[in-house]
Amino acid sequence: MRVALFTETYLPHINGVVTHVKILKEGLEKLGHQVLVVTADYNTRKHYIKDGVLHCPAKQMRRFYNFGAAAPISERRLKFIRDFNPDIIHIHNEFGIGISGVMAAKILKKPLVYTLHTMYDEYIYYVAPPLFVGPMTRFSHRYIRILAKSASTLTGPSQKCAEYFKQAGVDKTVNVIPNSVELDAFKPENISEERKAAFRAKYHIADDQMIACFVGRLGREKSVDVILDNWAACITREDKIHLIVIGDGPCKEELEEQAERLGISDMVTFTGMVPHEELPPYLASCDVYITASLSDTNSISMLEGMATGLPVLQRLDPLNADQVRDGINGFVFNGAQEMAEKLRMVKQKTPEELAILKRSVIASVKRSGAEDLANYMLSVYHGLSDKEGSASVTDKIRFMRPAELMKRIKRMQVIARTRRKP
Structure with missing residues (x-):
């Protein structure tokens, strides 16, 4: 054909x-x-x-x-x-x-x-x-x-x-x-521990910090401002959870100012644009993918995170309700308190529980390859x-x-x- x-x-x-x-x-x-x-x-x-x-x-x-x-x-x-x-x-x-x-x-x-x-x-x-x-x-x-x-x-x-x-x-x-999604590029076994360690060192994130990440164009429709508001309302420094925002766009400066105004700039890192070929170690270094966007249809950035084993925390979106299944490939939250609870729940899991969840997340995108x-x-x-x-x-x-x-x-x-x- x-x-x-x-x-x-x-x-x-x-x-x-x-x-x-x-x-x-x-x-x-x-x-x-x-x-x-x-x-x-x-x-x-x-x-x-x-x-x-x-x-x-x-x-x-x-x-x-x-x-x-x-x-x-x-x-x-x-x-x-x-x-x-x-x-x-x-x-x-x-x-x-x-x-x-x-x-x-x-x-x-x-x-x-x-x-x-x-x-x-x-x-x-x-x-x-x-x-x-x-x-x-x-x-x-x-x-x-x-x-x-x-x-x-x-x-x-x-x-x-x-x-x-x-x-x-x-x-x-x-x-x-x-x-x-390009499954091979984001396979965890294809990403070295050295590259992951270099990521944490570059952005000065301590080993005891859990990392939640968002990847995408920083426009209003992506609702990163909602994540920041929720973070300021319910995440504390004692939680030892860091937010990484990967990407660029018209709202980047505005979002950085928002984080500063909310007093959470030390808990949030904006990386700016990252070339796509350099993205795998960024995702593999994180622990969870988070999104509050209600404009996405089936986010490829989210799928790339899942391909590295990241469970997704997704803001409740009824029309995308089938994409994230609680406990299988992530968790759905509705409001700041629920977002914080789900983040803490993931952080408190044992290494064995996290390994099981990671395998489950990767399995959920196994049939998402080119063929x-x-x-x-x-x-x-x-x-x-x-x-x-x-x-x-x-x-x-x-x-x-x-x-x-x-x-x-x-x-x-x-x-x-x-x-x-x-």
Whole structure:
């Protein structure tokens, strides 16, 4: 089978979508299938293919983590895709490259798979002032509806995606296919004790301190501020539990100031961005993974922590309730007191009990490798019939071009600033 995967960003950038697409590509290729990744690349002025990746000229979007925004329409791009002759077109994002995938599927009369990775309602604040969150949310729902209706089938890494589609007005079955993780890279036995010791030494964390970690982009939607508030309310220095926050983002400075204001800066370490290839010893040096985010679908960072044996402490999230099972791969908390109780419970376990829990956590992600993801997705691909997308898709997509979207956003921001003036 020949599969074209469309993603707005790809290696060397690292995020959840990039990791998902990379692992899916590797899994499909291991099973003998041919894959072409189509992605935006602001470092090139012409389309070219290298190592199975079609690089498309794009504009660098500094405001959005320096990702690239590519024009949705390109005859040259379509020629490369036509020459590849995919059996399936699979989009993983919703902007220039995603729209390009929708249009290619229509023109080439290929089945279109659409995977939703992001709960966009949680990200509206990046582009719209508070006054326009409501209109922009309705706008994004309409956008999602158009893409979903053009797809032959929908997938998402958790039940939360199905609920989001429903809220956006999409009445289609969603295939829930959990994310995968690079299991070998995060196997505890593949990470030396020297590298773990170097981690503690680098951040001056004593051996008698239990370490709880969070890994991810530091934006409001990740709710690291909730963890800090809970920490200040219920964790004491006598508990000897240290919090490591791994990652960077627009809220990093604000979170560091919050820790200082709460008087817990000596119990919290912010590492900043850590290259993905250097992450395994960071995770393996910790004792538990903690998250208060309600925006994640099936966090790959969390899965990477689990692959190293870290039990997860997850804030209660009904739509992700099946991801963390108490006593099997972690514990769910609801509020500061419960969070503290669960942390202390893990710290008080004997070495034998911790070893049993660690094995249980690792076992829970054993079927989260590249070939597993590929096989799950192949079951979806094979279930599709060769049919065209909606005949009116091209017309409906017209008003969603990135340039027009940005014009609307800027116009809203200008209006909002005007209204705020005395």
